[in-house]
Amino acid sequence: MARSNEAVAAVLREYADLLSITDGEAFKARAYEKAARSVSGYPKDVSTLDGAQLRQIPQVGSSIADKISEFLRTGTLPALERAREQIPAGVRELTRIPGLGPKKARQVYEDLGVTSLAELRAAIDEGRLAGRRGFGDKTVENILHGMDLLAHDSGRTTVDVATTVAEEVVAALSAVPGCVRCAYAGSLRRMRETVGDVDLLAVAEDSGPLMAAFVALPLVGEVIAHGPTKTSIRTTTGLQIDLRVVRPESWGAALQYFTGSQGHNIRTRGMAVRAGLKLSEYGLFRVEDGSLVASETEEDVYAALGLPWIPPPLREDRGEVEAALAGELPDLVTAADIRGELHSHTDLTDGVASLTEMVAAARARGYAYFAVTDHAKDMPMQRMTDEKMLAQRAKLRALGEGRKMTLLHGTELNIGPDGDVDWGPEFLAGFDVCVASVHSHFQQSAEELTRRLVRACENPYVNVIGHPSTRLLGRRQGIEPDWDDVFAAAARTGTAMEVNCFPERLDLPDELILRAKRAGVRFAVDTDAHAVTHLDNLRYGIGTAQRGWLTAEDVVNAWPLRKLRAFIAAKRR
């Protein structure tokens, strides 16, 4: 059963949007917006909480707590229903147009009766917007352009694509004379799984040459804004990149500010305000006399707020400020902590590299151990047989003979609709390690999916649940079993949950990692490599693991081989 938090957050968010369109009380709208974010990130399922417990959620007071209770009880909210009667859904939809916010949406609705994107298009075509207050020629043109963008919106960009573009532009700008330093910030630095745009930050005494070089890059498709401190472009592939140029002494404050997230910044700025300070991208200043307190490095800025430096993946206002104040920030796992790989494929099934090539690539990375886990026999397209598997094992043992890196022979089992896997205990006992994953029957009920995953966890030979949610970013929603039941089973049985490093998967997602960790689950950060180059995806899985607050202790393939073997052996006993 899915948590109610998302449904509640969606309702609060919709109410906030409608309030900002009906206007009057901007701070009230913001309060609902903040409450929505807070509920969405709250670890406990709101449907299990009473009124007093609901008010424990940050940004939820008595009024919103009552509304949440009422919504959970009746499935509706009178205040929201009234707002919906006032503002048709299509008007809210208008605010999705870049450049058109709540004020203009309300204006075209009230003045022209426009209640949808299509009606707005018609109104513009008929010239009914021309000459209205706030709708000059340029504004109308921008709205039309925004509608085109929306129509062709391919959604957010995956982290690998954005990283590649960002690193390319950072390298180009770093070579511009006068550029002291340049780096990417924003959601990319926080290692979010997808990004809406790329934020770049550079230091120079004179921003002119950098801005000129930026808009002249071959990948620029369109210049959105072009000023002395900020320039925004859209690449030919539709990705927006913002470049901010600051003076050297502002680097730390600017990096902190542009890294975000919005929620984290609101928290840190609030702390500054309460201390009689003002935090902006230019520095931390004393309010009374405007004197500078800190700005050169992020460490300086955080220290002046009474905080240790907080790693970017944690900056989501998910309790990192409280943890920092208490001196309890996690020592996050890094790529350097990873000692081996537990999920990889060769050309024996659907990989494209041979066993020899994959093993050589793993050795080049300096791993202490490497597991080859080709698909098992229940996936007919892979044409796996017992004989082929045993032959691969013999070849692998020979390859590992006398070498420093230990080779583990494993398999990626298929978790069938009932939770069964490809082989019985006798054959499974011959493997060093087994991953088990869901590859089909995604449409089962939550109860069936829960039972299926719990049974897989209870199999003594299953060590890792591969890409547990099965989601594919932008293509497939993940399955929704009762995750708390699944994680409880994983913790109880000593089964690791995978953090799959494929940029389209990043599965488990960060929110589920946080929940699983609270249940005491261990994790395996696996590339699921089907080619040598896929081993490089490790950085993305590590980023996701960091967003889930994981330490090296939480990750079984950051353990020494001896400890990993003990983990596997304990489950088989």
Added chain:
DNA sequence: GCCGTTTTCGGCCCGACTGTTTTCAGTCG
């Protein structure tokens, strides 16, 4: 509507860019 180591009232993150309203509002991040 929420919140409190100055406060149960009076604040609420802060600044850049654009277009247009000749001094600022809207939008965005």
